[in-house]
Amino acid sequence: MMNHEISKKLFDKAKKLMPGGVNSPVRAFKSVGINPPFIKRGYGSHIEDVDGNTYIDYVLSWGPLILGHCNTRIVNALKNQLENGTSFGACTEIEVKLAEKIKSAVPSVEVIRMVNSGTEATMSAIRLARGYTGRDIIVKFEGCYHGHSDGLLIKAGSGALTFGTPDSKGVTNETAKNTIIAKYNDSDLIVEIFKKYGENIAAVIVEPVAGNMGTVPPKEGFLKTLREVTESYGSLLIFDEVMTGFRVSFSCAQGLYGINPDITTFGKIIGGGLPVGAYGGREDIMRLISPDGPVYQAGTLSGNPLAMVAGYETLNVLSEDPSIYDELDKKADRLCKGLKNSMEQNGIDVKINRVGTMMCMFFSDCDVYDFKTATKSNTDMFAKYFNAMLKRGIYLPPSQYETFFLSTAHTDEDIDKTIEASFEAAKEILWQ
Numbered sequence: 001m002m003n004h005e006i007s008k009k010l011f012d013k014a015k016k017l018m019p020g021g022v023n024s025p026v027r028a029f030k031s032v033g034i035n036p037p038f039i040k041r042g043y044g045s046h047i048e049d050v051d052g053n054t055y056i057d058y059v060l061s062w063g064p065l066i067l068g069h070c071n072t073r074i075v076n077a078l079k080n081q082l083e084n085g086t087s088f089g090a091c092t093e094i095e096v097k098l099a100e101k102i103k104s105a106v107p108s109v110e111v112i113r114m115v116n117s118g119t120e121a122t123m124s125a126i127r128l129a130r131g132y133t134g135r136d137i138i139v140k141f142e143g144c145y146h147g148h149s150d151g152l153l154i155k156a157g158s159g160a161l162t163f164g165t166p167d168s169k170g171v172t173n174e175t176a177k178n179t180i181i182a183k184y185n186d187s188d189l190i191v192e193i194f195k196k197y198g199e200n201i202a203a204v205i206v207e208p209v210a211g212n213m214g215t216v217p218p219k220e221g222f223l224k225t226l227r228e229v230t231e232s233y234g235s236l237l238i239f240d241e242v243m244t245g246f247r248v249s250f251s252c253a254q255g256l257y258g259i260n261p262d263i264t265t266f267g268k269i270i271g272g273g274l275p276v277g278a279y280g281g282r283e284d285i286m287r288l289i290s291p292d293g294p295v296y297q298a299g300t301l302s303g304n305p306l307a308m309v310a311g312y313e314t315l316n317v318l319s320e321d322p323s324i325y326d327e328l329d330k331k332a333d334r335l336c337k338g339l340k341n342s343m344e345q346n347g348i349d350v351k352i353n354r355v356g357t358m359m360c361m362f363f364s365d366c367d368v369y370d371f372k373t374a375t376k377s378n379t380d381m382f383a384k385y386f387n388a389m390l391k392r393g394i395y396l397p398p399s400q401y402e403t404f405f406l407s408t409a410h411t412d413e414d415i416d417k418t419i420e421a422s423f424e425a426a427k428e429i430l431w432q
């Protein structure tokens, strides 16, 4: 039995000091009905909590740690930078190197601007798209998450082809009026939306592989339709690759599917575990950003040298070994097959979606290809499974609607242990 005494004490204290006791909502473990463990350290594929329990980590800081915790190369690069200063608010060589590295991997990115989070990247990309097109409306997809800026915290209105409504208190109806919500993987609907509003649409923003309603890959032709329809109406296509960037392949989702967006947003992996974001794209569009152009955007800590160093070194490691993504893919395939077996052999229906090392096991008997099908999952069953896995030392994301990840630090032994735990967890769910 795991002991969580110190975590519990800390959480009681944290709840008095911070909303929900956390600095980001999902960390509160609300949808799985338990207190969160407080994490003390990470090493390779593992994390350890303040009570000394260890876990194989499939959250990996929600995606950034594709090389696992405390990769020696990243730690050394950070130490070196640390001794030379943590922030200057001035130009550095390392930001130029990272920009060059990203550009060489992602040809649609001709010019790039670093920011501090995925939220900042998408928010700035939307402002840029509006500045470039002189139009107000943006289209986003139900179930896709692009950070918490007002215009992107919008849910579907009452019918198809209608404008959205605020998804959070504090977002005005005025703001919601400029966001149309479409359905992921529904190419016909997006064409309809463009027929009606195309002349006024500044941009379509999409997760090229959705990772925030569980994992949902794009259907064949979906991204191509987005590319064609935006192009023919003079709107911009924004790929939000905050999660997929350098995760699904070194050329990101756009390389994997062969579709070039006008603007791409990044985060997570390009900061190697430090706070970062970036947006980049076609030169004629990006030149509108201040100080080259009239679209304002700035940041005290943007291009922070520690974040740049960690990101640059991460991309170096990923690009040096040409087999790295294949190896990751094989490991992820074995893990998913094992998890599926563990459920099927116990008569539990699940659907697993996976693109590279982005994956999700939905407790559902139907295919998951959009928000509606994702939300048919049995979240009570997921919560039971999550708890059964956690107490066996497997740390999954604490919600049915999150993606889990693998890193290069995960070993075959880790995968075996996880599959074994899943067989036991399946049996435990059935007893309950």
Ligand code: PMP
Pocket (backbone or CB within 6 Å): 062, 117, 118, 119, 120, 122, 145, 146, 147, 148, 207, 211, 212, 240, 241, 242, 243, 267, 268, 277
């Ligand atoms: N876009 C996507 C696709 C994301 O997954 C996230 C965060 N998970 C964001 C944007 C927001 O990034 P951040 O949390 O760094 O603001």
